[in-house]
Amino acid sequence: MDFFPISLKLQQQTCLIIGGGKVAYRKAQLLIQAGACVTVIAPDIDAELNKLLQVNHGRYIATTFNEAIEQGLNLTTYRWVITATNDTHINQHVYHCCEALNILVNTVDETQHCRFMVPAIVDRSPLMISIATNGTSPVLARQLRTQLESTIPQSLGKLADFSGKWRKTVKEKITQPEQRRIFWENLYESSFKDNVLNDHLDLAEQHLRNALNEWQIPKGEVYLVGAGPGDPELLTLKALRLMQQADVIVYDRLVSDPILNLCRRDAQKVYVGKARSHHVVPQESINTLLVKYAQQGKRVCRLKGGDPFIFGRGGEEIQELCEAGIKFQVVPGITAASGCSAYAGIPLTHRDYAQSVRFLTGHLKEGSPELPWQELVYENQTLVLYMGLVGLEMICKKLIAHGQRPDMPVALISKGTTPEQKVVVGTLSGISQQVSLHEIQAPTLTIIGEVVKLREQLNWQQLGGSS
Known part of the structure; x- marks a missing residue:
């Protein structure tokens, strides 16, 4: 985590913007919505930005940043600073000035000159959702915001506001924080939530009162x-x-x-x-x-x-x-059999190759390696072996000794479904030698059967099907 997300209370706090263009205008809008007192320093100013400052009692200083400093501008009077110019040298200079005074500073589109980031915001006041990519992909953050805007009800802020009014009462009744968490979680999963969102506040209040009166210490x-x-x-x-x-x-x-x-x-x-x-x-x-x-x-x-x-x-x-x-x-x-086989492109059953599948473990309760070998030797059957990596050589020998074909296809899937997934394919007679050769490590799933042949054709991750 390169940046720590916080929410700043900016009501009546002074904030400074360096730059007077469209980008500065958008930043000023956000700050003013948060209740900040905004000052803009720029030789020229966008008309909309100037009007925004006039309507909201902001301040415009028509000069450059350096000239403002020479004229006695005191940066320490500002809670934070946003630099929104096209001049990298100015941006860098503002950043170093703020750093020297421990003032929070953001430079638009220059992450190396930022002490904080401005996230994309979903506003359901008092509920606020921030989406940030730490400056790496602001377009992606805006797309995610758009998705959230379409799925989060506009009225959800009512629920946060209503809950806030009852927070003190609930805290006095339920003194243990862990129990209060359970109380609110149960409440939000009930009809209480819908009553608030649909403006049935009398029903919601009665529901909450009843829940408080009937509250008992929850059982584990x-x-x-x-x-x-x-x-x-x-x-x-x-x-x-x-x-x-x-x-x-x-x-x-x-x-x-x-x-x-x-x-x-x-x-x-x-x-x-x-x-x-x-x-x-x-x-x-x-x-x-x-x-x-x-x-x-x-x-x-x-x-x-x-x-x-x-x-x-x-x-x-x-x-x-x-x-x-x-x-x-x-x-x-x-289970590993389903997940790992699917990610390796190996169907466990197939009309032409396997009409049954059998799950086995190579690590039995009593530590015994014995399995019903005779039942396992069946041509149209897939064997899936859990926890069998250590005993793999012995298991292969036993199957061959009981009549299984030495050239029966076998697949080893190590760390399946993860980015470290490794798949090795061989035959029953030679697969155990592949373990050390390919440095196969646990957890590893073993699949034995003709269906392994289909991996070459159905390996969807290598064919471009992975996301």
Whole structure:
């Protein structure tokens, strides 16, 4: 994060603009809308800008910046300065003068001479939404603003204003900040919100009073959420909503950083990652942890890579919750088999090649590598192996020993659906040698079957289908 976004209270504050053209006019409009007292310094001034200053009691100094300084202009009387000229030398000089006095300064279209940025704004006062690209792409910021303008109701500011009038009352009734957050979240998910937006303020007020009178300390709850294979755009809408409202995030090694960044920023984050032969927190302790946080009245998001019910031990965790009487929800995620195979261009089933698919794990509960080998040797079947990278050589030998063709196609998909995705294709007899050759690392999914042949034709990411 190169710039820290803030909202400045500028009512009756003096602000200075260097430059008198159309760009200066647009900046002056924004400042005046925010209640600032604007001064413009420029040898010449745009007629509309001059009229704007006259109507809003602004000030125009008809001279250059250097001459104004020589005539005794005191920069320290201004809260911030915007430079909007076409002269790079003037812009640079103004910037250095402001920097020397610790005055916030923005130079239009010159990020190297900026101490702050002016964002694109969606105004639903008192609700304000700012979109900034830190000067890299203002056109993109404006396009995003246009999209938001069309989707955010004009009346949404009423909800913020109405809530603000009740904030003190709610704070006196519900003294704990975490509980107040839950109260407001529940309220906004009810008919209260629609009543305010539709100007049914009497109904909204009665709804709020009733909610306050009936308020009880909330019981804890656990959300068992599948985070998918890695690409944050594969999250479900429900998963994202629960991630945003959870007080505690308990997450695994396979949850990618971009997904973790979508969780509520102030939520407590607890890492319980597990790798082969190295469990940061044993499964039994994870189960106990979920119960403990929920019994404290917290909303806990148990965030698991892939789908929690497919080799995710989600069943074990909710068994513990059931025994403890803890309320829970389960949100399915896109499992690695579906996500990684799709991103690699390998359909798991195909009318000509595979009429069934079987999910297997190479890391069983008792640590045993034994699988029903005879059942796995079937020509028109796709095998998908989770957590089988370490035992891959042995698994391939076992399948061949039980009758599988040595030239059966195999694909290894490492870190699937992420920017680091790597796919290696080979045969059953030679794929294990490819692991070290191509530096394949966990997490890796193994796909065995004739459908792997289709990757060359259906690899949509290399064909220009990726976004």
